[in-house]
Amino acid sequence: MILTVTLNTALDITYRVRGLRPHASHRVTEVIERPGGKGLNVARVLAALGHEVTVTGFAGGATGRVVQEQLTATAGVVVALLPVAGATRRTIAVVDQTSGDTTQLNEPGPTVTSAEWSAFQEAYEDLLRGVSAVALCGSLPPGVPVGAYAGLVRTARAAGVPVLLDTSGEPLRRGVAARPDIVKPNAEELAELTGSHEPLRATQDARRRGARAVVASLGAQGLLAVAPEGRWRATPPARVHGNPTGAGDSAVAGLLSGLVEQLPWPDRLSRAIALSSATVLAPVAGEFDRGAYEELLGRVAVTKEACVA
């Protein structure tokens, strides 16, 4: 069983409109809804790969009920969301059919009370029992302390459960210092954490800050992994075109499943790249194209780099 934590779950709503113009009225021609938030996306991909996965985090209000119902109907996913008095946020992606552009409207999410946050920490400790790995993903909702992930990393380490952290800003900075097993920043998050725009230098700096392994996602240039076992670059066989929504979460699912299956690093990275590319190629945002995944898996180039201290 793998556990994924999504403190700021969401209902992701996609609207199609013809030509978005400010100050005008628009008829929405298509509405698609699905549970969102990075940890839920990771869980869906893990379940599709055949792993048993439990999702936790918060859900509240009418939107939280929809998220809960849709997740419960997802095969292979055990739902262990905690109730909050506030309403789970909606994110609305308005896709302009004419230009293909997407305009995003993100609700702030519920304000979590300190009692709700305490209840979560207790439930989390219970859920860690018998779990083979945990992923802590995404932004913090209002009310949750900025050091939240640092605390959750420490609890996982105390329980002997490998922990992957995928967040940004101050929660990432504090979380890294608590010594997670893997962090997966993108180039921007890595630069914000370390002050360096040079990926290799920044990745090494992130390790010095406390992460056991750092896997930096560098967009079309693939992944750069620096771990105690060595240093690798993994690149996709070809540039893929499509919707990048959820590609980073699919990479996390690849890394986490590889960790649990005790695959060597090159295989974990190949899987992460193939899943990520297959997600960009899928027609529905956040899903992955299984045929593309299987085809890409053998074609990812992974090169080991000489380690220079």
Add this chain to the structure above:
Amino acid sequence: MILTVTLNTALDITYRVRGLRPHASHRVTEVIERPGGKGLNVARVLAALGHEVTVTGFAGGATGRVVQEQLTATAGVVVALLPVAGATRRTIAVVDQTSGDTTQLNEPGPTVTSAEWSAFQEAYEDLLRGVSAVALCGSLPPGVPVGAYAGLVRTARAAGVPVLLDTSGEPLRRGVAARPDIVKPNAEELAELTGSHEPLRATQDARRRGARAVVASLGAQGLLAVAPEGRWRATPPARVHGNPTGAGDSAVAGLLSGLVEQLPWPDRLSRAIALSSATVLAPVAGEFDRGAYEELLGRVAVTKEACVA
């Protein structure tokens, strides 16, 4: 008891954002939700005026559940919505705090099956018993036949219940021919119905098409009423500035309450104008400012016009 019909109920969601720009990502700073659709707005104002009111129409899916719950919590409103398999629509008004502009995104609403439409017609006939007036308001959801309002007008007339119709386009054209007691088109709807942009001529033409009385809402110029009892113009004491959302629905509530209380036409029109202006002045869209309403009520100018055939 007054009955209002809202076949295309909605959850009206208002988002505040700072500077809406297509193709950008926006943090929503405030979220307000309330049941919407013209008949529900009319009912809320009638209830605030002290009338008992029943609301009917369709509600479905998670959004329908929210509409149902919020309405049930509204004092003075009896909820008699019928279930549909499809999901009640959301309308999203994105208010740009910088410019004050509103951008509207309207979901299409559920497709009503013929079985659901039949069930509604039966329930409507039952609800008409013991009702003193009925208002038929707003657009038709997909699946409901274009002659729906004409049928509902005929059923009300057969039951001896006075009926007010407030819709547009072909449903209005067909509905008028079924001889409703009052229609309340705005200038645009009236021009579309009659082909004339001259309000007096168009209003008279709408009566010839079947409406017993026509009350045309002409924006800042107030109301023009043509009825068997005479012809009146009612104008607000001053131009009001604010949010016009729901102002037309408040005017309908004024006309309908005046009809039920058997007020003479000038008093009905004063009430409609005062409620409408007090709605524009209210800080929350669709609510009315009671103090402003009471203050304005005595200051509306109503002039009787000579009747020329």
